[in-house]
Amino acid sequence: MIELPGWPISDARETALLQEVLASPQWGGFNPLVAKFEEAFAAYQGAAFGVSAVNGTVTLEMMLAGAGIGPGDEVIVPAISFVSTASAVTRVGAVPVFVDIEPYSFNMCPEAVWAAIGPATKAVMAVHFGGSMAEVDSLMAICEKRGLLFLEDAAHTQGSEWKGKRAGSFGLASSFSFQNGKVMTAGEGGIVLTSDEALAARMRSFANQGRRPGYSSFHHFEAGNNYRLSALHAAVLTAQLERLDGQIALRTANWAVFQEEYGTASGITWQQIPKAVNRNSWYLVLGRMANGGRDGFCSRVQAAGIPCTPFYPHPLYGNPMYASGDSPCRVMPCPNTEAYIGDAFWIGFRALMGDDATTRAVARAVVAAI
Ligand SMILES: Cc1ncc(COP(=O)(O)O)c(C=O)c1O
Structure with a gap:
């Protein structure tokens, strides 16, 4: 762990x-x-x-x-x-x-x-x-x-x-x-x-x-x-607030370490971050895993002591309040959203708050869980 x-x-x-x-x-x-x-x-x-x-x-x-x-x-x-x-x-x-x-x-x-x-x-x-x-x-x-x-x-x-x-x-x-x-x-x-x-x-x-x-x-x-x-x-x-800048700098540096250790492993498509985003709070590390492997992957990552959640169980419009029609809403076609529900996950930011060795261990555990 x-x-x-x-x-x-x-x-x-x-x-x-x-x-x-x-x-x-x-x-x-x-x-x-x-x-x-x-x-x-x-x-x-x-x-x-x-x-x-x-x-x-x-x-x-x-x-x-x-x-x-x-x-x-x-x-x-x-x-x-x-x-x-x-x-x-x-x-x-x-x-x-x-x-x-x-x-x-x-x-x-x-x-x-x-x-x-x-x-x-x-x-x-x-x-x-x-x-x-x-x-x-x-x-x-x-x-x-x-x-x-x-x-x-x-x-x-x-x-x-x-x-x-x-x-x-x-x-x-x-x-x-x-x-x-x-x-x-x-x-x-x-x-x-x-x-x-x-x-x-x-x-x-x-x-x-x-x-x-x-x-x-x-x-x-x-x-x-x-x-x-x-x-x-x-x-x-x-x-x-006084501590936030230092914590963001730590998570940003650790994401680079994570990526280095993750290397060329395949199976996960990480969140695409627009170039215009020059600073990220790193609240969540987000990814998508194709081929139906998401749930098992999340369980294995959790077993390694890393907070990992297999995304929301439904789009917002799938919540009973909207799906039942009790609360009116309008739903546009959402093919990407529906796909995310089946294959996306998040890892909590604590995973990027450790030291270099811990971050490398996190990345290795993620690779092993794929
Ligand atoms: C995107 C988003 N909006 C609003 C909220 C609601 O914030 P709070 O939990 O402080 O009511 C949250 C959640 O926690 C959130 O993730």
């Missing part, structure tokens, strides 16, 4: 910041540490404003609702993602339109997006799957041409870059998750980024019981909610 580093990782920095919060009279979202973290993370990703919340699912809802998306609207999303990408669209009363992903990038296919646009289409929401990024140039060009909003579900891409510009700074707004398995975590948490000040204000008001700056805390301008991130979470995330 290969001993990989554990996750999440914390050290004295988290402890010190948590102690700072615990010694203060405000452990909740009104502690200045929360606003400070929002500013720091927004600046890190290249956006003007950050509105944090309790998780990366409600931040998707805040983003969609804040952008004015609701009943009567359609939002084009990739057919492959975690359920929140689609369920958030459903929860704001709009209809998700599922489109195919490209053959090897694991990301939304721009031609498929173009073909899916209908009279009710209001937005395209890309997911940057696994840490690499969707074809933002093409997707934004389509949105511009057809007058659609471009939104990013950037839950996987803290620190990723497309031509030197960070994920989450391309569309009108973007949503990130800080759930326990993400590359930056406080156990739970999320944030929406935008450079649109009015949108940021709407989302903040909604996440803070419909309050507005300049009024008493008992003036509520809409039926909002309490989605505020606590200061305890912000303390942990502050420390996690």
Whole structure:
């Protein structure tokens, strides 16, 4: 069994910041540490404003609702993602339109997006799957041409870059998750980024019981909610952000080591990462294995102590809520997606967090499991 580093990782920095919060009279979202973290993370990703919340699912809802998306609207999303990408669209009363992903990038296919646009289409929401990024140039060009909003579900891409510009700074707004398995975590948490000040204000008001700056805390301008991130979470995330660059550098270096050790072994087609992606968070190592060997391969990799998952059991539209017709959706032809369901897998980023010898052992175990 290969001993990989554990996750999440914390050290004295988290402890010190948590102690700072615990010694203060405000452990909740009104502690200045929360606003400070929002500013720091927004600046890190290249956006003007950050509105944090309790998780990366409600931040998707805040983003969609804040952008004015609701009943009567359609939002084009990739057919492959975690359920929140689609369920958030459903929860704001709009209809998700599922489109195919490209053959090897694991990301939304721009031609498929173009073909899916209908009279009710209001937005395209890309997911940057696994840490690499969707074809933002093409997707934004389509949105511009057809007058659609471009939104990013950037839950996987803290620190990723497309031509030197960070994920989450391309569309009108973007949503990130800080759930326990993400590359930056406080156990739970999320944030929406935008450079649109009015949108940021709407989302903040909604996440803070419909309050507005300049009024008493008992003036509520809409039926909002309490989605505020606590200061305890912000303390942990502050420390996690400080460590992120080093961890991305480690994973990037280890991916090169992995490839070197993997050598010319055949059987797996690894995720095709566009040249424009000059920095990858390496949230997931993604691959496809032809000839029906995927499940046995994943079991053998797991047996070696490496976290390996045989992909989602169905496309998003295969979830009972959509397949039953209970939640309306529109499904475009998705031949690539259907093929991925049978042959794709992911390896968790812990596999790229060890030292050189560990990374080589991981690569050898992967080769042996093919
Ligand atoms: C692509 C994507 N979007 C949204 C989410 C939801 O984030 P959270 O778990 O913080 O609600 C996740 C998941 O974990 C995700 O992978």
